[in-house]
Amino acid sequence: MNQETKKEYTLFTAWAAALTATLGSLYLSEVMKYEPCTLCWYQRILMYPLVIVLGVALFRKDYRIYVYSLPLAGIGACISLYHYAMQKIPALSQSGLACGRIPCTGDYLNWFHFITIPLLALLAFLLITGCSVILMREANKGGYYR
Known part of the structure; x- marks a missing residue:
């Protein structure tokens, strides 16, 4: 597989x-009618763009997109990790932090007792972060910034 194809697959x-x-x-909010909490909204604010x-x-074959995608995905991953920790670590869930009308500790989904919405968001942000890092390394091969 040539470098151009690898970058295109990574971006895709x-x-x-x-x-x-x-x-x-x-789908979860509009079809299933699960109302998002404040931390979910922050994750959406970072994911939707x-x-x-x-x-x-992808359309323009602009492989330098990592400049924009890496910070958004990295911050989103941190928020998702904190949100997931709030759901799964009792000390964080009882910290008394107000999270708006919908509690951030609520579990609409809890598949196999560990897969929740914040975990799914975290996995998506980490995948995007990983792809962005790959694109950054490809762009910086040769020891200089392109």
């Missing part, structure tokens, strides 16, 4: 992860 994977996460969150930004980059 990042875009597909963002699209899947966005459609999944819209990634669909457009990565989609445009």
Whole structure:
């Protein structure tokens, strides 16, 4: 597989992860009527633009998109990790932090007692982060910034 094809597949994977996460969150809120908590909204604020930004980059074959996708996905991953920890670590869930009208510790989904919505968001953000890092390394081969 040549370098151009590898970069295109990597970018497509990042875009597909963002699209899947966005459609999944819209399905859960609009079809299943699960109301998102404040931390869920922060994760959405960081995920939704990634669909457009990565989609445009994929269409234009702009492999330097990591400049924009890496910070968004990295911050989103941190918020998702904190949210997941709030759900699964009792000391954090009882910290008394107000999270708005809907509690951030609520589990709409709890498959196999560990797969929750914040974990799914975290996995999507980590996949996008990983793809962005791969694109960054490909762009910086040769020891200089392109």
